[in-house]
Amino acid sequence: xxxxxxxxxxxxxxxxxxxxxxxxxxxxxxxYFIWYKQESGKxxxxxxxxxxxxxxxxxxxxxxxxNKTVKHLSLQIAATQPGxxxxxxxxxGGGNKLTFGTGTQLKVEx
Amino acid sequence: xxxxxxxxxxxxxxxxxxxxxxxxxxxxxTALYWYRQSLGQGLEFLIYFQGNSAPDKSGLPSDRFSxxxxxxxxxxxxxxxxxxxxxxxxLCASSLWGGGATxxxxxxxxxxxxxx
Numbered sequence: 001x002x003x004x005x006x007x008x009x010x011x012x013x014x015x016x017x018x019x020x021x022x023x024x025x026x027x028x029x030x031x032y033f034i035w036y037k038q039e040s041g042k043x044x045x046x047x048x049x050x051x052x053x054x055x056x057x058x059x060x061x062x063x064x065x066x067n068k069t070v071k072h073l074s075l076q077i078a079a080t081q082p083g084x085x086x087x088x089x090x091x092x093g094g095g096n097k098l099t100f101g102t103g104t105q106l107k108v109e110x
Numbered sequence: 111x112x113x114x115x116x117x118x119x120x121x122x123x124x125x126x127x128x129x130x131x132x133x134x135x136x137x138x139x140t141a142l143y144w145y146r147q148s149l150g151q152g153l154e155f156l157i158y159f160q161g162n163s164a165p166d167k168s169g170l171p172s173d174r175f176s177x178x179x180x181x182x183x184x185x186x187x188x189x190x191x192x193x194x195x196x197x198x199x200x201l202c203a204s205s206l207w208g209g210g211a212t213x214x215x216x217x218x219x220x221x222x223x224x225x226x
């Protein structure tokens with residue numbers, strides 16, 4: 001079956017630095033990609049999405065980049081804060097269902 | 111309500127017992143999803159309801175798992191004859207119209223199921 005995978009299971013960054021979380025996907029038919037943030041004991045929270053006809057989308061302190069040539073997705077968090085510590089999931093969609101990656105644990109060091 | 115709610119938040123049961131997990135979606139949302147999240151893993155799709163259409167059950171791992179959605183709102187996920195490998199966090203999500211993956215899914219806090 002199709003899979004969505006993350007390059008790094010854990011990412012540690014200093015407070016104030018920028019964070020980059022990467023994701024590889026394998027289903028070339030996917031036309032929609034989402035990043036979710038999941039804090040301990042909570043359900044995933046939508047952060048930002050991007051459609052396959054775009055290669056970049058910006059939100060508040062976050063930017064998602066999509067490289068369809070190499071099937072790669074990244075989430076950039078500017079000026080990382082302690083509150084950004086969480087597990088980040090990428091998900092791909094094409095139809096009614098989303099396929100989620102395993103997740104990357106982001107740790108923000110003071 | 112303001113968001114998706116799930117109950118109970120934690121459930122401990124003995125192997126072989128049946129359990130019911132409840133999900134209250136956001137009012138007005140026509141689509142409802144159930145996912146399973148095992149420790150350190152991503153989310154595994156289980157089942158999808160959209161309006162009055164027949165549910166997409168393609169993700170249910172075995173016939174011990176079933177779900178229903180009454181009145182197009184509240185949903186119950188039932189696991190019969192629970193096994194230890196059923197231990198996981200069960201997450202429910204709802205979306206406004208369920209027209210596809212582009213319709214943002216809002217998640218509840220999940221139910222942590224532990225099968226002893």
